[in-house]
Amino acid sequence: MDATAPTYTPTSSGNVVVDGPLSEETLGASIVPARAYTDEDAFAHEQQTIFRSGWSWVGYAHWLPRVGDVRPVTVAGSPLLLVRSDEDTISVFHNSCRHRGMVLTEEPIEVTQRIQCAYHCWSYNLDGSLAAAPYFTRERRGTPSPQAKDRLHLLPVDSAVWAGMIFVNLSDDPRPFLESAGPLVERWSYIDFDRLHLAAEREFDLAVNWKLCVENFLDFYHLPFVHPQVGPVAASLDVDDVVEDVDHIVGGTYPRGAVGKAKKTDDQLPYLGEVPDEMKESQDIFCLFPNALVFLEADWFQVIALDPRSATRTVEHMAVFVDRDADDPRYAKNIADLVEVLLHVNEQDIPFLYKLQAGRRSVGADHTSLVPQWDQITAMFQTIVAKRAGYAQAGVGTDE
Template identity: 35%
Template structure:
């Protein structure tokens, strides 16, 4: 990037940081260009904690699941003792991709190229003919130095997070503001009551939009009357409030969540949830790529999996309160909750895809924000712009 182009880019990003009534949003190239998509991966995602999957998808010890994270081949593995770890999904020998499909490893992971083998802790165990025919060891080659390359990883609420750069603050510190906020609903240990059934209570939606547009849409309730008519019939625009706190959180809350009555469900509730606030609900984006929701009787997490500048897969997982909620007597209730959320998220598809199409127009240069209704969305734009400016050497 030449100095003129970089100066223009810095100036545009600076306008995002202005007061909301004067600010513009991120410009089109941040949603359409492959170079910016890779920049998002390395800077917006890579220098903090990004979600790459769900631990419960590795149902048994010995399970492996390959994931493609914005072009990076990664491998989620649950070892023989049940520990979930994340490695680069490439052989240390010649860079062959190791695992193509999720499954259960009975013995070792074997590279299909030269048959080098690895255990489920990433250790290199077999190097056939490395020292010549039938010489499977060589004193010139130290196997212990050539295992799979691990990534810094952590698990919270069943989500597997990685920090590509390796130097972000601990995940629990990043999540502390959210834990403090939600104590008002869940008490001190409410998160420990969350339960889900592996391979159940889940859905995935492929949308033709940049991942950032999915975050932006989730952050605000402004679109509710026109995009979600059923939801708006009981949780109206005027029943919502903006949320923004800490450095990595913004979203919306409702004083009139009533899905349990509308869907006819009667699931167990969080024991610490205030009885006079049973219709409260909060929907918070945890930047960069996690969307969270809590209600008195269930919670959900959505991982945004960016596939390309204009394609994202939304992976939704539902959680219920305590072991009892997973019983057969609540099967119909769980199904009603899942179907209701499928409808809500499907209603958003046309909006985010329409915004993506609009990012090809020279008539759009970042747009404007409502000073009242778009506060959470502007908060996300500011979060992104600050990090992009830091990389560009601002100040």
């Protein structure tokens, strides 16, 4: 069958894959070649064809809590600046002075009014406009003309802020953010993301390819074997594969994932908005392609965002959020217990990620056996990667 055209059956929780990219005939096929997990040329190619061609996660809004906060980041090799320009606005610019192209800062800074380039002291307002260029005309008070100032604005980058996350699009003709994230925004419309309160944040610097982090996140088969605290195999059998957008959003949901948890008590964490009754027991697990891994329950929200640094290195930025009303001493133990569990789950995965990475250097890695009964969502993620990067599919994983 055409791997880009799975068929679905509508359910109350989303579109469940019933005939996805995998079939019995595709056992042994490699949708993404093994070299794409180890080869630096393949990594550079993906940076351009995937991370530079559409929307990707680039940071968290809480990294810029105050007006004047500036944070440098890099996406697809391009240095960028995240800037809190006013209380309600985060802007993104290319981190390059309009005079000689020097990066404006390589460390997070807080400025009162202007971002200044240290080379010739050109400075920029928080909205990116040129504020001053001393001796521009070789005179003591010589300043650029209004026309020159307009032309020498910091170059903006298309950006969006949603659910506490910052996204950018470096393509020449960017589509609106909601064209890729819209189905998930709509699915979670009952959540008031303005109420998010950061409960914890951790960084994991891993010697693995970014795609393995995504594939592990979407692998529900391993849960009872690697994470016994999540429940027996029967719990994984209760997961529905969900495709909200065949090119951008794949994942799964436990319609009854919260069953067995402590009943709601006075110190139970408050819900993230007006949660419908049918969603109070569910867990949503999605990849917002390519690098935002999101996990939602009624009373907490987790993001594992991926910053690919090389073919064999990925920095995970993990953040756990609760409702702002949970910022109260009586919820402290519940939050601490939640964070401990989520961190432990992530740490349990790390040795397996390293072994998966090591295995990608075997010729056998191009003959792996994704199975239709468990791996449709993983295969769909790999199909998106293969489509964007132009990798051959259906068993072709070599350079021959």
